[in-house]
Amino acid sequence: MNIEKSDYLIGWRCDLQYHSCPIVQPPMVIHTARTDLDFHDQEQMKAEFWECLIRFFVCLVLASYEKQLYCYLPNQTPDGLVELRKEELIRLRGDGTGERKEWDRIYDYDYYNDLGNPDKGLEYIRPILGGSQLYPYPRRLRTGRPSSNHDFRTESRPESFNIDIYAPPDERFSxxxxxxxxxxxxxxxxxxxxxxxxxxxxxxxxxxxxxxxxxxxxxxxxxxxxxxxxxxxxxxxxxxxxxxxxxxxxxxxxxxxxxxxxIAGNKFVWMDDDEFGRQMLAGINPTVIQCLQRFPPKSRNGVKSSIKQSDIDRT
Structure with missing residues (x-):
């Protein structure tokens, strides 16, 4: 290779093959600055480079897609994936010790032993929810925070306004x-x-x-x-x-x-009978609407309605 002519060689080699995914073995070469090539040859070389690059990424997508279609039971795991599968299982299960960090992916569960705060006083002590023979559940996601100073069975509470409570990445907000x-x-x-x-x-x-x-x-x-x-x-x-x-x-x-x-258009729209009826029907509890039992209607404190029979006849 002539360095003086500023030849830059970029090559990729993909030895992945998943079932129907073909092997990609370029070499893919792009010369970014060739003084001995005219403009047409440079453009053709760029076109060939991008075509090979697209094929390469298509192969990766197909390999990933094919890989997702084939799942193995533990006793059918290929020999090359056995150790990797064990490591992945440990990363997801954990060992039940230590405090969870933001980068962990562990799904581990614990009793509700953080309902109280004994460090603030006796009146803040709460029993542990779950874990007993009579009530083994419910369970919560384990965070592994240190125990409180006055009760080793109770987990310390997070600080006020602290929203950085551990959750696995799959359950965490973006x-x-x-x-x-x-x-x-x-x-x-x-x-x-x-x-x-x-x-x-x-x-x-x-x-x-x-x-x-x-x-x-x-x-x-x-x-x-x-x-x-x-x-x-x-x-x-x-x-x-x-x-x-x-x-x-x-x-x-x-x-x-x-x-x-x-009320953006009319701030007194709520005074309109039609709007009042619409809000009543679309409210959170339309079951409070009852059929009129007697006329004229009377409120609970004995006040009679001003609605007359003539008003109903006009409508």
Missing amino acids: PKKQSELISNAIQAAMCLVIPEAKAMFKEGSSHFESFNEIAQLFTSTRDQGEEECVVKNLKRAVPDDFLKKIKQVIKKNPVKFPLPEI
Whole structure:
């Protein structure tokens, strides 16, 4: 090979063969800078290279597909896969010891021995759920956290606001979904915290005094003073990494409830009889609707309805 002509040789060799998958043995060669080739030859060489590369990856896909179609029982495992199968089984079963780490893939189970927190006091002691002769179940996924200081049978509890609890990769949220879940949870919590904080310092009744107060829960206006006060108080209660996520959510999203679509066009639509009936039928408990037994209807406190027979006749 003439180095002065800047020949670069790239080759792949695939010796995999699963049943019908053919063996790929190029060599696949691409010369990235050949001074002795004209433009047509260079383009033809590139085309041949990409054709071989596509064949190579198709072979890998077929090999993987064929491999999935053929599963072996333990007594039928090929000799070359016996040790690998044992190692994989250990990785999935574990040995029942040690604390689970994020990179583990172990499915191991334990009793519910973390319901209480003896380190906080006697009133926080809880019995172990499961493992007895009478009630051997339920079981939970084993995390292997250290025992509490005051009761070796009770597993220590995770820290407050700690969401990094072990779960096997197959059961774990993807990073994108986990981030979305945290953001939505923080936003929902902030929508609750700020109105509750305002109600604590409000003199007199804590109920809504007007419909405008209800509408203010859904407006997009933001009170920076309220948000800064809430974040300042949260510094003493949550870890730093969780506090950073709270700040990011507050920065991206207004600390208000999203405006319901039903009142986006008309905020008094709930006063319409048709809409009231629709919400009644589409509500969470439409079984509370009862057939009218007597007319005119009367409420529980004895107040008669203002509906008259003439009103019904007109409809």
